[in-house]
Amino acid sequence: MRGFRQVDVFSAEPLLGNPVAVVHDADGLDDAQMARFARWTNLSETTFLLTPTDPAADYRLRIWTPGRELPFAGHPTLGSAHAWLEAGGAPRSADVVVQECGAGLVPVRRGERLAFAGPPLVRSGPVDAGDLGRVARALRVDEQAIVDAAWVDNGPGWLGVLLADAAAVLACRPDLGAFDGLKVGVVGRYPDGGEAAVEVRAFCPGLGVPEDPVTGSLNAGLAQWLAGSRLPTSYVASQGTAIGRRGRVHVSVADGAVWVGGDTLTTIAGTVAL
Structure with a gap:
């Protein structure tokens, strides 16, 4: 035992x-x-x-x-x-x-x-047109709705997608059979002044997990990509809302290190x- x-x-x-x-x-x-x-x-x-x-x-x-x-x-x-x-x-x-x-x-x-x-990220940088098209189809969103996308892989294989806002993230109804091995994290901002700065969702059906409730590695990669530019250097991310959870991820960037x-x-x- x-x-x-x-x-x-x-x-x-x-x-x-x-x-x-x-x-x-x-x-x-x-x-x-x-x-x-x-x-x-x-x-x-x-x-x-x-x-x-x-x-x-x-x-x-x-x-x-x-x-x-x-x-x-x-x-x-x-x-x-x-x-x-x-x-x-x-x-x-x-x-x-x-x-x-x-x-x-x-x-x-x-x-x-x-x-x-x-x-450290093992893969970063822009997403090519082919992968971006696959992501849009899997998320069932128009490519024009994707504000930005980047590889944010620190081991599991994450590809990050920025949508217009948190409401757009929560509205996603993905086609789980269309991810074709991609592990996709989606993020969008809430209006200023709320408890959480962003809503995050993580889709990784290839790992046997259709939607991960709350994901530390993804939030670390997203912060390495977006904190200090499109996001503050210290914020709270909400995750799991769409599947009945209430995850809260506390993110801060100090001296070049991302703490989750x-x-x-x-x-x-x-x-x-x-």
């Missing part, structure tokens, strides 16, 4: 964020066992905490969707750090937990809420037989 937690991420209210399943003390599990358990949980991500191989790390994390392993993902990073700390993990630094994962070392800052430093934070709550704790 191994320790197990299910953590709700990006919401201060239970059951309104994005849950991640976390298996403690996962050394000795092989790829097939991890993949099978991730398919069984059927959550957007399931993670496994292991002994680090890098002496600078506090723990090592492997992250699986129901379809495949990811080098990095945001809400699993925050939820797993929360689970590790709650289970008695003692970081080398009192203020920062260092996670080792497929994308390298990811610092997770402790404070009012946990926040991770967005890793959110509240974390344990909803299930126990053991699992693998």
Whole structure:
């Protein structure tokens, strides 16, 4: 038996964020066992905490969707750090937990809420006409409705799309069979003065997740693209509204680093037989 937690991420209210399943003390599990358990949980991500191989790390994390392993993902990073700390993990630094994962070392800052430093983009820049057409068809929007688009991939494969406003984002009724492997994040601004600056949606049916409830990696990539130009350098993103969640992602840019934070709550704790 191994320790197990299910953590709700990006919401201060239970059951309104994005849950991640976390298996403690996962050394000795092989790829097939991890993949099978991730398919069984059927959550957007399931993670496994292991002994680090890098002496600078506090723990090592492997992250699986129901379809495949990811080098990095945001809400699993925050939820797993929360689970590790709650289970008695003692970081080398009192203020920062260092996670080792497929994308390298990811610092997770402790404070009012946990926040991770967005890793460097592995793909950035403009989207070619062919991919832009595929995105428009998959989102069922006219290409002229896309204000801007760019690759914002920090591991999972994100392509970012800016629409005119938050209402346009919430109005999307995508054709999930038309994404053809693309992982698309859509963002639009709310009027100034509200709780959230933007509404975000994430579509990744190729990973076995038609619409991800709240997505840390996507929000990090969008901030690297838009913060300081079309968005402020500090803001709150709303995500999950269209599917009955109330995710809140706290984004800030300081000294060239993008920090993505959110509240974390344990909803299930126990053991699992693998």
